[in-house]
Amino acid sequence: MLRKSVTSVLAGAVLTGAIALGGCAQPGTQANTQSGAQPAESASEAQNHEVLYQVSLLQSLTEGDFEGSVAVGELKKHGDTGIGTFDGLDGELVMLDGKVWQAAGDGSVNLMEDTATIPFGNVTFLDSDETLDVSGAASFEALLKQLDGRVAELGVNNFYAVRIDGTFDKMNVRSEHKQKKPYPTIVDALAADQTFFNLEKVEGSMVGVYCPPYASSMNSVGWHFHFVTADRKQGGHVLDCAVGKATATIDKTKEFDLALPGSQKFESTDFTVDRTADVKKAETNE
Numbered sequence: 001m002l003r004k005s006v007t008s009v010l011a012g013a014v015l016t017g018a019i020a021l022g023g024c025a026q027p028g029t030q031a032n033t034q035s036g037a038q039p040a041e042s043a044s045e046a047q048n049h050e051v052l053y054q055v056s057l058l059q060s061l062t063e064g065d066f067e068g069s070v071a072v073g074e075l076k077k078h079g080d081t082g083i084g085t086f087d088g089l090d091g092e093l094v095m096l097d098g099k100v101w102q103a104a105g106d107g108s109v110n111l112m113e114d115t116a117t118i119p120f121g122n123v124t125f126l127d128s129d130e131t132l133d134v135s136g137a138a139s140f141e142a143l144l145k146q147l148d149g150r151v152a153e154l155g156v157n158n159f160y161a162v163r164i165d166g167t168f169d170k171m172n173v174r175s176e177h178k179q180k181k182p183y184p185t186i187v188d189a190l191a192a193d194q195t196f197f198n199l200e201k202v203e204g205s206m207v208g209v210y211c212p213p214y215a216s217s218m219n220s221v222g223w224h225f226h227f228v229t230a231d232r233k234q235g236g237h238v239l240d241c242a243v244g245k246a247t248a249t250i251d252k253t254k255e256f257d258l259a260l261p262g263s264q265k266f267e268s269t270d271f272t273v274d275r276t277a278d279v280k281k282a283e284t285n286e
């Protein structure tokens with residue numbers, strides 16, 4: 001069940017590899033009212049399932065800030081389900097059941113070590129607030145429209161994580177090859193090194209994140225999905241799909257934890273610039 005509590009937006013600037021824990025506010029129904037940054041909080045507090053954890057800003061990624069700042073091992077303390085990319089924009093990250101997979105630019109899917117780092121991503125511990133039958137959604141657009149319908153009822157101003165398991169008649173995904181320094185912008189990197197994989201009749205899992213409109217300066221508004229096949233051999237960032245028989249597990253997360261990279265590149269980036277067009281191009285390839 002969803003707990004009624006005040007959304008807590010947390011900004012925890014951390015150094016590379018450091019534990020990104022600000023004063024994690026607990027949901028209102030719990031007794032813990034600890035406040036203020038505590039450097040040595042317990043692992044159990046790190047497993048507050050109502051938090052969507054984010055590494056850096058998508059807008060920083062568009063500027064070519066591809067340097068990994070948080071390790072996969074650290075990511076696992078903040079969730080078991082999520083999406084992102086790896087150091088150097090080295091493929092698409094899909095986290096499922098606590099395992100972190102890389103859908104690489106060469107089409108391979110690799111289980112990543114805890115020492116691998118990521119420059120951007122979102123993870124949470126997936127709790128099923130409700131399920132939705134999305135069977136037969138004829139396109140990605142149709143699927144998102146169905147999910148939007150539920151979000152309109154559950155609250156458009158929250159963050160959501162969604163996992164969709166099932167069969168897919170069509171799954172068009174993309175990935176990209178690792179970039180070399182000095183890093184290009186994301187639009188230039190994708191123009192040069194993007195690879196497309198058009199899968200048919202596959203079984204697997206989509207993992208998606210929904211960000212509300214006010215998150216427009218730090219992520220993409222709306223949905224962002226990655227996919228990996230059930231045999232964990234193919235996957236990537238979803239551009240289009242046709243759903244066969246599948247169920248969506250929807251998790252409404254009421255808290256947000258942002259781990260900033262603290263790098264010189266990040267600090268020197270002018271975030272007053274509107275990067276909406278670059279974000280859209282990177283997400284949709286349009």
Ligand SMILES: [Zn+2]
Pocket residue numbers: 083092224225226237238
């Ligand atoms: Zn993606």
